[in-house]
Amino acid sequence: MDLSVFLIQLLNSLQYGLLLYLVAMGLTLIFGIMGVINLAHGSFYMIGAYMAYALAPLVGGNFFLTLLVGLVLAVILGYLLEWAFFSFLYDREHLQQVLMTYGLILVFEEVRSLLVGDDVYGVSVPDILSGSIALGDVMTYPVYRLFVSAVCLLLALGMYLVFTRTRLGMMIRAGSVNREMVQSLGIDIKFLYRVVFAAGVAIAAFAGMISAPVSSIYPGMGNQVLIICFVVVVIGGIGSIRGAFFAALLIGLVDTFGKVLLPEASGVLVYVLMALILLWKPNGLFKAG
Amino acid sequence: MIYKEKGKTLFVGLFFLALALYPLVGGEYSITLVNKIMIYAILALSLELLVGSTGLVCFGQAAFFGIGAYAAILLSPEDGPASVWFLLPACVVLAATYALFVGALSLRTKGVYFIMVTLAFAQMAYYVVHDTSLGGGSDGIYMYFTPGEETWLDLSNPVILYFFTLLFLVWTFVFLAILLRSHLGRALAGIRINEQRMLASGFSTYPYKLAAFVTSGGIAGMAGFLFAVQDGFVNPEMLSWHLSGALLVMIILGGLGHLHGAMIGAFVFVFLQEFFKSAEIFGDFAEHWHLGLGLTIIISVALLPKGLVGLPELVQKRLFGTQAG
Numbered sequence: 109m110d111l112s113v114f115l116i117q118l119l120n121s122l123q124y125g126l127l128l129y130l131v132a133m134g135l136t137l138i139f140g141i142m143g144v145i146n147l148a149h150g151s152f153y154m155i156g157a158y159m160a161y162a163l164a165p166l167v168g169g170n171f172f173l174t175l176l177v178g179l180v181l182a183v184i185l186g187y188l189l190e191w192a193f194f195s196f197l198y199d200r201e202h203l204q205q206v207l208m209t210y211g212l213i214l215v216f217e218e219v220r221s222l223l224v225g226d227d228v229y230g231v232s233v234p235d236i237l238s239g240s241i242a243l244g245d246v247m248t249y250p251v252y253r254l255f256v257s258a259v260c261l262l263l264a265l266g267m268y269l270v271f272t273r274t275r276l277g278m279m280i281r282a283g284s285v286n287r288e289m290v291q292s293l294g295i296d297i298k299f300l301y302r303v304v305f306a307a308g309v310a311i312a313a314f315a316g317m318i319s320a321p322v323s324s325i326y327p328g329m330g331n332q333v334l335i336i337c338f339v340v341v342v343i344g345g346i347g348s349i350r351g352a353f354f355a356a357l358l359i360g361l362v363d364t365f366g367k368v369l370l371p372e373a374s375g376v377l378v379y380v381l382m383a384l385i386l387l388w389k390p391n392g393l394f395k396a397g
Numbered sequence: 398m399i400y401k402e403k404g405k406t407l408f409v410g411l412f413f414l415a416l417a418l419y420p421l422v423g424g425e426y427s428i429t430l431v432n433k434i435m436i437y438a439i440l441a442l443s444l445e446l447l448v449g450s451t452g453l454v455c456f457g458q459a460a461f462f463g464i465g466a467y468a469a470i471l472l473s474p475e476d477g478p479a480s481v482w483f484l485l486p487a488c489v490v491l492a493a494t495y496a497l498f499v500g501a502l503s504l505r506t507k508g509v510y511f512i513m514v515t516l517a518f519a520q521m522a523y524y525v526v527h528d529t530s531l532g533g534g535s536d537g538i539y540m541y542f543t544p545g546e547e548t549w550l551d552l553s554n555p556v557i558l559y560f561f562t563l564l565f566l567v568w569t570f571v572f573l574a575i576l577l578r579s580h581l582g583r584a585l586a587g588i589r590i591n592e593q594r595m596l597a598s599g600f601s602t603y604p605y606k607l608a609a610f611v612t613s614g615g616i617a618g619m620a621g622f623l624f625a626v627q628d629g630f631v632n633p634e635m636l637s638w639h640l641s642g643a644l645l646v647m648i649i650l651g652g653l654g655h656l657h658g659a660m661i662g663a664f665v666f667v668f669l670q671e672f673f674k675s676a677e678i679f680g681d682f683a684e685h686w687h688l689g690l691g692l693t694i695i696i697s698v699a700l701l702p703k704g705l706v707g708l709p710e711l712v713q714k715r716l717f718g719t720q721a722g
Contacts, residue, residue, distance in 0.1 A: 145509065147642070193695065200702055203454065207649045208698045210642055214691030222685060335520070335638060342513040375524035379517040383502065386514050390506045 112247040117364055123253050123322075125360025126260035130315035131333055132340040132352045133267065134308025140347025141284040142301050144194060145202060147209040150334025151216040152309045156182065156316025157325045158220055161229045171234035171321075178317050179310055186309030190302045198301075217327065226327050231320040256318055263311070264353065271349060280304060284347055336363075339382045345392030355393065409570070409657050416563055420556050428555050429627070430671070435562045436623045438663040441647045442569050443616035445659035448648060450577055451609045452589030456512045456641050457499070457519025461614040463636030464522065465492040465621025467532050470540045470631055478546035485544075485622050492618020493611050495522070500610030504603060516638060527633040537632025544626060552626050562623050566660075569616055573656055576612070585609055650697060652704025661705050669693055 135149045159178040160171075167173045193212065197205050233252045240248035271277040283290045283300050291297045316330075323329075340359055344351025359378055366377040385393065416435070420428055440462055447453045465488040472487055473479040503514040526532045543553035552558045576582050584605045587595045595602050625631050634640070643666070651662025673679065673686035673693075701707055 211694030
């Protein structure tokens, strides 16, 4: 493997890892704070990708406008979902919530099938970002992929700042440690949950929208992402934003280079890695907090 | 309380009786369908031992099921039918061996981590059969001869297979019911309720949990054998997490902590699936049967906090304003 091939794979793995991080962050936040194992989280990624496809003609084909409209819709969706399906479940057992989110997966997939159909679609890269830059003498790298990485990185940084530097972030962190205490301090925990859930949904949908031009859009794409994101969350340590970040990058690296170096074992590699890490550190690499 | 226990026993007895009498009225298609549901019920019972009785949420039960099924086909000779008395124990032992391996490692973790590690090991098994030529890759593999063909126990006859499956369903139920009343079962209940306290009172909980895990894996392997014999075909989807998820749904839907809940869950889940798939009732919309199934699951979560086994109590409360029993 020469240097430019290595560099391209490195950039690819970075882009994949950052995308995974966006989805996994919502998953880990929702579990860490609300205690909900959200199997339907991958569906939000799927919904985002299909929105990028279906909304484009409605807003005149402008990709950035599509992103904006999609993001707003996703926030509204998340807010309503939490209100309708989760707000009465917090006092129940975890497994009841698992059952609820399993039902939601089925519903989302079928609604998608009814509205958009079961075909595989592609979304074209916006004109401004459709170029490539040269890497070495013969290799080029598409600008759009760099754009995706940059946006994900900015978003991740933004979320980190919100989480560590703002009052809302402080309340969220407190809520994940002790729900009753936060409530007794006069903070509306229900509102907090709704905000966290809506943010998680919106970020996952955003990841789906922004990745639509680099990967095709197909039924069941959400479930695939969901399982990988569970691996990310578990390796990183449940509830840990920082852990999810490093774990996502690690999975991105292992998966991308695994496909190049060990194509026949690429499917299993990520799970072997997860099993090894958990045997070494049963609570993930970074403790929650 | 005693009244409730009696009602439960009566219910389960009638349930098995109805299953035993069913071939008198059912056609071949419906016998095959009920047979498949009974296999899922065995599988759901094996998971109930872990999730409902021990509090270990295993998200990889499909792996043991799939290993049992693949073993049934790979260990069958290509030139004639295998002996049931060799093949069935072999499938159970192989699935239980994998369960021993997975359990020994994954029981070091707890809670959500345990859920994910069992999923990871199941995915590993899935990719091994999916990506290697061991069992025909992603296309799956066929069984040439049904075990026991041309003997008195000819499992290629749907009615004989039906009673064979029913026998094992009853056996699994009775076996687990006895096991849960034994010393081991009490220890497992203790682990579910408070593992710290069990440790503090001098129980080394790990061997108990491992015993439950291996037993559960072996029973799942037995279900896998029955499935492979019935369909004569296996493919990697039998090991996929979709099935593991559906099994969890069955036992939660039925009501955790009750063996008959797991059986009810399996029957209701598959019936709902078939109901929403039926083109006679829903016409072209039957293609979107997931929607109906999903909505039913959501509504049942909202209305039935204790699953279907909690339904009589709930109805009684509504009608008479008192607790059942």
